[in-house]
Amino acid sequence: MSKISRRKLITTGLLATAGATGLGAAAKLAERYGLIPPDAGVLYGAGETLTYAAQRLFARHSLAPEFARSQISKDPFANEVSPLGAEFQRLQQGGFADWRLAVDGMVPTPVSFSLAELKSFPRSSQITMIACEEGWSYIAEWSGVPLAHILNLVGALPQARYVVYRSFQPDWWDSIDMADALHPQTVLAVGMNGGELPVPFGGPLRLRIPRQLGYKNVKYITRLTLTDNLKQFGKGLGSAAPEGGYAWYAGI
């Protein structure tokens, strides 16, 4: 073996080792700083990871644009909802007086709130756009309790990394990371355009998260579960969306 090729071999070996170590360290760091989405392992997970990581690095605290009252859509579209069943009808007939929001998981003690209690909490309102992944959109005024307020109230443990939220619709659940859960515009909406939140639009309780597409804004919220590990929910992909082929993160 000549001197040059040996030197080349050593340099290449060192570079390869450094490269592999670097990549390994980058992956560890990305995991540590929450830059890897729970559906990173699916077929097109690489692109999804780049999008999520880029938006977490450069857009953690950005605010969704707010619009003027005059820009509120006169013709919002609620989208279709599968039948909600007899139990929902019973609750609706009772003015949702028996509607409960349970909060469990990484909290000191599981608690639940009635709709009246939720409505007595400090409200925030926003005039923001909701955009569906299909391409359509509308602007509305939403009012509700900031999710951060609920998380503070129940004493969410600092180890919690995600909030899993469930709908009254049995197979409908989703989750968001803490950056979104504590974001000031993420609210549990109870009102829309000055009135109660209509049932077709998710009433009595909808998670409103204006920096993500419509499908993350789950309707009829009944339960919040704080966790540090999404693997134990469903197929471990973070929400029902990836199980149906859609991305967990919908900031794009």
Added chain:
Amino acid sequence: MGTITPMTEALRPRHPALVRVTHWLITLSFLALLLTGVEILISHPRFYWGDTGNVNTRPLFKLPIPSSRGTVPTGYGYVLPDQNGWSRYLHFEAAWVAVLTGLLYGAFGFFQGHFRRNLLPAPSDLSPKRLASDIARHLRFRRPSEEEAWSYNVSQRLTYLLVIFVLFPLVIWTGLDMSPTFASVFPAAVTVLGGRQSARTMHFFVSILLVLFLLVHVFMVYLAGFWNRVGAMITGRLAKPRERA
């Protein structure tokens, strides 16, 4: 016979390696973006202007095609299967490949003189008379001489510059405008185009221009000798070196 010896000339590749690699990466990602873009489009084949628009709104125009959503009134009695899940995943993954490849190509083009040398037209070629005769030559669909295979003509240069510096940046910009998180970071990038729905409508039209470019581009390659030109974009070599021309 020029001052360069045929030997040196024969060794020089027609396209630099970086141009060849980025050309095919962009080709692959563009085809993926096109296919998935059509799939996403059919879930709502209606277009609007401004910030908002939905099935309750009068559209600017709608495409006379069936939809993959039952909520869209199309006049067709059936609904196409929903392909948006994987289409969206792949659309954004391919967009990352296209943008990163485009940045690499752009850096090469600027710093290695590729844009200046190979794409910037000579000022003398820009006279209306020269331009008109070059366009007329293209419209006659005449097979170009082998001599011409070594350089881009003026219409070709202007078209490539338009695609690289106008259409690609526009399609990326209008695409990014549809990301709610991007809009939260750069709201002005959306409002300056008239709103989210305006950006979506422009995204559609710019994509159509890019598809038109693709069709004309492939047709011109066919006229010039398909396998010879495609081979040159893969291996860097033209089948017939210049000294035999």
